[in-house]
Structures are given as structure tokens and as C-alpha cells.
Ligand code: GDP
């Protein structure tokens with residue numbers, strides 16, 4: 155497998171350069187197991203364990219490798235099946251949840267997802283009310299959300315036209331597609347998001363058709379060909395399903411139980427809370443209408459320069475704003491507020507719709 159087929163690109167190569175100089179190889183995390191991971195690179199799939207030095211400096215759960223991460227690995231002399239993970243390369247996007255425990259800590263569920271398909275179904279099973287939650291998770295991640303309304307074959311004409319229109323009204327920049335994973339209706343239109351080397355993930359309630367869609371994208375290959383063997387504590391071999399799949403067309407799919415159950419890690423609060431820290435920084439700029447580019451007294455440029463604000467996080471904040479409002483010129487609290495209002499409106503409309511259909515909420 156080539157690195158490009160796994161989603162490698164120039165900016166990763168740049169970030170990797172210092173590790174290459176130390177004799178490391180790049181690899182992508184293709185499966186997370188207890189305490190170690192499977193990493194795949196030019197040498198194929200190997201078991202990766204975090205080096206002692208890495209563990210010493212990692213400090214918080216969010217710094218540990220997660221599915222989809224690119225890592226710098228050191229081959230182990232005498233054991234071609236194992237590597238030591240020395241570093242996690244900067245993440246372009248990340249899905250998080252709250253780590254188990256008392257403290258509020260971020261844990262990464264999936265990294266470097268380019269596009270996230272928010273899958274809902276049109277068959278009257280009322281999954282639409284979860285869309286807002288998934289949208290918030292998508293925005294917080296930095297991945298581009300695309301809404302898929304599946305099971306069009308079971309829906310009436312009215313639903314296949316009206317529901318996409320409602321979503322588009324409140325979230326104009328989000329592409330919405332009516333599809334049927336069963337009949338393949340509408341799948342060709344997804345081509346722009348299904349390019350070789352692109353990483354996608356699917357979010358949506360159980361039963362909306364995510365597995366069926368993945369099977370379609372996999373060319374209906376049986377998924378157990380992707381299983382890997384893992385030795386448990388008792389030395390037995392158990393099979394685990396690989397969590398990072400590559401379709402015959404070269405699209406990378408991340409499919410983990412964690413992704414399927416995701417909620418924004420900021421415990422129920424939506425988007426505004428997800429970006430509270432960034433908005434707080436932007437709120438400290440000297441000028442109210444700061445564009446965070448050339449202005450004196452810009453808190454954002456200062457925070458980016460001194461490392462207290464991660465460039466990736468800033469970028470995902472900008473993307474989030476861009477995705478929801480074409481006209482946003484200033485990145486500040488009012489913009490975040492406006493987005494929150496939009497989200498409320500969307501939720502309300504979707505709830506009403508669910509209510510009308512089910513008559514019980
Ligand atoms: P998941 O839980 O989101 O992975 O959903 P599945 O892929 O397991 O699908 C749940 C059920 O819906 C299965 O019985 C599928 O055959 C069915 N299903 C999935 N997509 C479609 C579709 O486009 N049309 C119809 N009629 N059924 C579908």
C-alpha cells in the first residue's frame with residue numbers, strides 16, 4: 155500500500171520531515187486495540203506501541219494516537235511485525251468525546267476525516283431530530299459535513315423534496331443528497347466527496363443504512379476479508395474488524411463504534427460551546443471588527459504565534475463559520491451567536507417535522 159493511497163499529502167510530509175531525519179517511517183493508525191494499535195504504512199500493517207518517551211510527554215488522552223492519525227514510527231530491530239510510535243503528526247480534523255473519568259478531558263475518536271456523511275433516513279423512522287447533534291459534532295471536528303437522506307425508495311415525493319429544502323434553508327452551505335443505498339439512487343452525485351485518498355466517516359442513528367452504504371462503497375465485498383487477528387491476554391486469537399477501510403475506488407472509510415455513537419464532547423452544548431475557547435481569544439482583540447490578519451493588538455495572531463491557540467483548531471473554527479454563512483466577514487462572538495440561532499431554528503423545524511410525522515413527541 156502506498157502512503158498516497160492512505161491519504162498522505164504534502165503538508166503531512168512537511169510535518170514528518172524532522173522524524174524522517176531520526177530514522178522514523180510514517181504510518182496511519184488503521185485499528186485501535188487495547189494499549190496498542192495497528193499502523194499501516196509502506197511496509198504494510200504492523201503493531202504499534204507508544205514509546206516510553208512518547209508516553210512520558212503525552213500528558214493528556216487527546217495526545218495519544220487514534221484511528222485515522224498519522225504517526226511517526228520506529229522499526230524495532232529483530233521484530234519486523236512491531237514498531238514504536240514516536241509521535242502523532244498534527245491532525246487536520248478530529249472527532250472527540252469526553253474521556254471516561256471525573257476530569258473533563260478530551261479523547262479523540264477519529265482523526266483526519268475530510269468529509270463526514272451525516273446519514274438520516276426518509277422512511278418515517280424519525281431520525282431527523284438527531285441531525286443537529288451530528289452537525290455540531292461535524293463542525294467541531296473541522297470535517298466537511300454532507301447530509302445524506304437515505305431510503306428514498308421508501309419515501310414519498312413530498313418528503314424527498316421538502317426535507318432537503320428545510321435543511322438547506324437553515325444551513326445553506328451544507329450539501330444535502332437524497333439517496334437509496336438499496337437501489338443506488340443518487341450515489342453517483344457523491345463522487346466529489348469520494349475521491350481517491352479522501353477520508354470519509356459516517357455518522358447517524360442505528361438503522362439509517364450506514365453499513366449498507368459502506369458495503370455499496372466497498373463494491374459489496376464481504377467485510378470479513380478485512381478482519382485482523384489479535385492475541386488476547388490468554389494468548390487466544392480473536393478477530394477484530396478493521397476500522398479503516400479502503401474502497402476499490404481508493405476512498406478511505408473510517409468506521410468505528412465510537413464514531414457511530416458520537417456526541418459533541420462538550421456534553422450536550424452545541425457548537426458555540428465547542429468553540430468557546432476560540433471565541434474567547436477572538437473576543438480579546440483590541441478592535442471589535444478585527445479580521446485577525448494585520449491589526450495591531452490582535453489576540454488571535456498573538457495566540458497563534460505563542461502556541462496557545464492551535465492553528466488546526468483556529469482553521470476548523472474558520473471553516474465552521476464559512477460553512478454556515480457565506481457572508482461572514484468578521485470572526486467573532488456575534489457570528490458564533492448567529493450560528494447558534496440558526497442551529498436552534500434548524501432543530502425546531504426538524505422537531506416539528508418529527509412531531510408531525512410521529513404525532514407522539
Ligand atoms: P446502520 O445501523 O446505520 O448501519 O444501518 P444498516 O445499514 O444496517 O441498515 C438498516 C436496515 O435498513 C437494513 O435492513 C438495510 O437493509 C436497510 N436499508 C439500508 N439502506 C436502505 C435503503 O436505501 N432502502 C431501504 N428500503 N432499506 C435500506
Ligand code: ZN
Pocket residue numbers: 436439440444445446447449451452453454455
Ligand atoms: Zn484579531
